[in-house]
Amino acid sequence: MSREKSIGIFDSGVGGLSVMREMIKLMPNENYIYLGDTARVPYGNKSPKAILQYSIENISFLLDHGIKLLVIACNTVCAYALDHLEKVFPIPIMGVIKTGFDSLIQNTKNYHVAILGTVNTLSSGIYQNLILNAYPNAKVHSVPCPLFVPLTEEGFLNHPLVDLTAKEYLEKLNLTNVDSVLLACTHYPLIYSSIRKVLSPSIQLVDPSKASAEGSLKLLKEKNLLSPSSSPKYQFYVTDNPERFKNVAEKFLGMPISRVDLKFI
């Protein structure tokens, strides 16, 4: 497998940009190819069967473009399909749930935590199980925030609408004693500041994007797959509305993007 190949990043939409931003910071020499399934976002309330089918289609597309590592930057896909995808695709795969769990555990001191995620990710019980298996006395609040994904997909990042939605989901919760809140959906770091504002300053808000980037670096190093070049290429594909993706991506990554191509579904 060639070290010159790209790192593939797959998400249901714009959420994977939060992981990509940290990966570019940490591995600026790498080539990246990003695929957002913006025609079928949100995945967070779809059936497991649909999630698996969409994931297989999208990952096959990335493999056809020649990638050396696949980052599945979508908690919902990881929760429902990662085991299966690891079996069928002959490529190193980096999921975001293990790093989310690790980040949370590194931050909490009292093991009294809250998980913000999609309905599907939370219903899967994957975070709750990981935490309670390792720390049986932990207390875990699950907080579904279903509107955060459509809001970020529609390009509302620093916006009063997002502030008000964050208030709606978080202000009335009784988070007494909770010391750490995990962003268990890659879309949520795009609206970090709105979420941060409504939480008590004593609570740590844990964004696992950096840990996911570090995990990817470790994996590439172990397999001797780090890129030798220093003129990286970025490719972006979406299944719908490339212009809107371009606007969000430029705003969030803080760099101009020359083109976003359409992958037909």
Place this chain on the structure above:
Amino acid sequence: MSREKSIGIFDSGVGGLSVMREMIKLMPNENYIYLGDTARVPYGNKSPKAILQYSIENISFLLDHGIKLLVIACNTVCAYALDHLEKVFPIPIMGVIKTGFDSLIQNTKNYHVAILGTVNTLSSGIYQNLILNAYPNAKVHSVPCPLFVPLTEEGFLNHPLVDLTAKEYLEKLNLTNVDSVLLACTHYPLIYSSIRKVLSPSIQLVDPSKASAEGSLKLLKEKNLLSPSSSPKYQFYVTDNPERFKNVAEKFLGMPISRVDLKFI
């Protein structure tokens, strides 16, 4: 075909309740069976192929339950699939686009209008074409409001979050000279008051639900299919989250609902 059979109402989610409410007012003796595809909502940004496939599945389910009239209470489905569905299903079908168009034309005086709808309904050009074919000098503004569907599906009806979203979509528009604004998505009448508030009082806000109910009554009369009974039954099915649907439906229809059943997809 039996007059005792139910009227079937199909929507992507809770939106069809706006039509059902008017139908119950107008035809209180009828039996109704409602199906909301809440697992796969919103349809408004899905591919035409997916919309057709989901519609066929859902309508087949309603037909299996024995219905005498099918109301497709979803503008997106009507825009992309009605022609095909009318060909394949052996049942009278009532769509909501023709009544939307008729309602708008009855209200406007200057033929300078705005259409609020999903991205898909507006992209289909169906309303624009109907209006411009009949009134070539009309001026038609298309205003996509993609967050309205997730908001209503999440149960935010009379809520500051909806007020703020309506402001975001409508306040900055230049609607000078527009005398009528059409709600071209059946979800939008559920948040009528939030939309009404941000429009100038001189603008008429046209909710075609009543016209859709009148159209259904006319069709049943013509075919001599009006129910002779006076102890109507209501059945509700959704593909996900029956509890949430029940809450929204009770709030919007203003009556208790004994059960909402799950249709597996």
